[in-house]
Amino acid sequence: MTRVLDGTGNDGGTTGRLAARATDAVRWETRAVGRAARAVVHGPGRERDLLAQSLKAALAALLAWLVAQVWLGDPMALMAPWVALVLVQATVYSSLVTGARQFAAICVGALVASGAQAVTDDTTGALALSLPVLVLLSNWSRFGDQGIYAATTAVFTIASGTVSAEAVGHRLGQAALGAVIGVAVNALVLPPVHLRDVREHLAALAREAGEVLSAVAGDLREGEWDAQTAVGRLNAAKRLQDRLDALRSARGWSRESMRLTSGMLRKLHRAPTEALPSEDEDERLGRIAGHVTALTRSLAVAADEERSPAPPGPEVLRAYGKLLELLGDSCRAEADRLLGEENPGDPLLDRRTEAAMRDLHTRLQEGLTQEAGQGPARTAVLGTLVLQAENLWADLDPEARGR
Secondary structure, eight states: OOOOBOTTSOBHHHHHHHHHHHHHHHHHHHHHHHHHHHHHHHSSSHHHHHHHHHHHHHHHHHHHHIIIIIISOOTTTTHHHHHHHHTOOSSHHHHHHHHHHHHHHHHHHHHHHHHHHHHHOSHHHHHHHHHHHHHHHTTOGGGGGGTHHHHHHHHHHHHHTOOSHHHHHHHHHHHHHHHHHHHHHHHHSSOOOOHHHHHHHHHHHHHHHHHHHHHHHHHHHHTOOOHHHHHHHHHHHHTHHHHHHHHHHHHHHHHHHTTTSSSHHHHTTOSOOOOOOOHHHHHHHHHHHHHHHHHHHHHHHHHOTTSSOOOOOHHHHHHHHHHHHHHHHHHHHHHHHHTTOSOOOOTTHHHHHHHHHHHHHHHHHHHHHHHHHTOHHHHHHHHHHHHHHHHHHHHHOGGGGGO
16 A cells, blocks of 8 residues: 655645544534533523633732722732732632732742842842742642742742832732732622532432433343443443542532631622532432442343353343333432422322332242242342342432331
């Protein structure tokens, strides 16, 4: 086969593939931007929260500039909008913590730079003397991720050529002004409280668990259950763990966002008054995700011809699929409840699920002798599947535990 090279000696086919990948990447990013823009217009959500935080950061920087440069007439007004811009953080609490750390780093950077300039009386010498110390100091855990501002402040201080006590005082004053404005804007203008994130992740976890159960139920009813299909459903169930991790992260952000926003800000109607979903919901939905994963794993093992357990008969599997479909409907109804949907769903869903569970128990009792006659493995697999379905149903319907 002949390779076609362009004028630079590159493989023309490789160049074409790279161009196609670049085009696909640009197209994908464009679609992602379009989806985000539509989400902002459509209603409340993560995208709208990001837009609000971005606009608040810009507003804080503009206000700091107007106060420092226009109102106070300070010739070193750059420091105030710079600090205000970066202090509009994801929560009011993190804004305060970040502000304190950044202000400390700026103070250290300004003082060390002034001392280095006084000792060397030379810009290059002052940079060479101060930067190694400050960059090393920026790794100090007390500064968090704000330590690098010590070094950057030193660069600005030395490069400007003004390292007098008055100039250092101006910079520190502007940094303090920017910090106050940034924190105030973040706290008083649509303060970020991440309650919706927890609800959305809880509902998504319940809905995705229901989708996995419905997909497995469809495979069992249609008799399309084999080792490859079982592994695919198991992998889909394992991805529920990613959603559970996202839920735990959202819970942490929500807990932090409620700090410092529950007193005066609520009285000023600057913070939401709705309550977070109980952390017991996280535990319950986590158990549901675990039951779904265990259930699909048992089915995958039973479908593997190289493993000792054998799957139950097709009639029993179809009955089990009917039960899983009802449990999937229960998961989706749980998602609607968490999001406050007005449609209550099927009012007889619990009764139908209970009837299907009893029917499966009857089939299990009737089939024990037949299954045992073909070997204990079939009985063990069917019993395991029923037990996992019962565990799942008990967490979806706590009243089922007493029935």
